[in-house]
Amino acid sequence: MPDVLVLVDHDGERVSTSTYELLAAARRLGDPAAVVPGTPGTAARLRESLARHGATSVHAAESAEAAEYLVTPAVDALELLARETAPAAVLVSAVTDGREVAARLAARLDAGLLIDAVDLDSSGVVTQIVFGGSYTVRSRVTRGIPVITVRPGAFEPDEHPGEAALRTLTLPPVDPAASARVTARRAAPAGDRPALTEAPVVVSGGRGVAGADGFEVVEELADALGGAVGASRAAVDAGYYPHQFQVGQTGQTVSPQLYIALGISGAIQHLAGMQTSRTIVAVNTDPEAPILDLADFGVVGDLFAVAPQLTREVAARRIAG
Template sequence: MAEVLVLVDHLDGEAKKSTFELLTAARRIGEPSAVVVGAAGSAAKLKDSLAGYGAAKVYAAESEDAGTYLVTPEVNALVAVAEQASPAAVLVPATARGKEIAARVAVRLGSGLLVDAVDVAEDGSVTQSIFGGGFIVKSKASKGAPVISLRAGSVEPEQASGAAAEETVSAPAVDAAKSAKITGNEPIVGGDRPELTEASVVVSGGRGVGSAEQFEVVEKLADSLGAAVGASRAAVDSGYYPQQFQVGQTGKTVSPQLYIALGISGAIQHRAGMQTSKTIVAVNKDPEAPIFEITDYGIVGDLFNVAPQLTSEVQGRKG
């Protein structure tokens, strides 16, 4: 069975949920092999969790470059392993960083690039949601092993037993003259809420919230549900909420089990980032708001009346 390379997205010694989704998707095509790019000792910390989701091998590409340069260490590692293993496919998370890595790897390998997949089939073909969800298409690479970026939340992670045999990768050193250097890191302040792209429930607010101070109505509902908080581009541009929480085509793509939109009209830019959510609930005063075209449950009403009632009901049931 051919190997399928999976780029591990990890932080502070823990693999992100998107990595387990990639390993699950990879098992449909072949035998998943995890590629860990990081500082010395990174692979050892991740080995057990990767084995729990079926990783047959763990390729350790460890060096100081991983924390010093942007994107290039991952590209070099994936290309080095691919040239050695001749994989059936290469899977990476469809984050801004992951898409950059995927594109460069595809060029270096001379392979087809399949972007923003929401599902992966046994033959390496993918399903994509395009034009803001207006169309669903099936795509397959016509040349080389496909390099696939998969949206977070698109595949339900399923545990499986894997040997996770560790192998050291000798990737070429980064050419400093041709690479972007990381000059500093600033931690994201997210409080105790789940990370936006990892959360199973997301509550987002839009322009209809009205101000940064009033965004607490969104936060209170999110906290009652143990959810992440998101915001539309209109809300972010208006200064209601930080840009790191923006959901949409120019923000983050989410696909939770439950997505609640408060005061969001549903412009195509926003829908492109959340329409693959399993269940969508929207609250908006405008009965003609485009968001209602894709909702499972729509409430025409004032979010400042509806959201507190929802919060109270959730808290009451938990109590």
């Protein structure tokens, strides 16, 4: 079977859940070939976990300067492998960096680009939700090697143990004049909650939370469920919660098992970022709120009355269980 190149998202020690999802998607088209950009030794550390999730080969796209530049080393590695191996497709996670990598790669290869896929069949036909969630379309690349970004949470990661050959790539030097260089790094505030795009449960607050202090109710419910906290654009723009937690077309795209929307009316921008969630629960005082049309379970009521009751019930069942 042909290779399917999968760009590995990692922090140097741990592979992201979205990469395991890509490996599961890649098996529909061929043999998953993991591409690991990073500093020397990174691929060897990640090889075992990648093989356990179905990678048949691991390409070490390593260099001392890999951590010094944004995006370019990953694009260089994928382009080199794509030209050498003629893969069935290149799969990249539809996160901020992944979207840029995919776009640059498609331009270099003069190939078709499909973005934000939520499904993929064995013939290479991709399902996408477009125009802010108004339509579902099925698309296929008709020119060159398909470059596809996959929405995090669209596929279930599963273990598919096997052997993964480790191969080393020799990358060209990065052109500083044509690349963005990292000049400083600052660690994100540490916390016990899972990453927003990887969490099986997301609890989001909107304008109805009515202030930064109101997000305490959102956080308490998220913590009771072991989930992540999100926010609508309206809440972020109002300064209620930091931008990195924004869910929507201009924020993070999520597809958890359970999405709870507290005080979110359901602007099309927000729906586009969460509507592929497996189960959606919405709490809103407005019975005409658009999000109630999308929700599997809707509650017309005050979130400050409903959410604490739900938090207490979840906590009680955990203790009893």
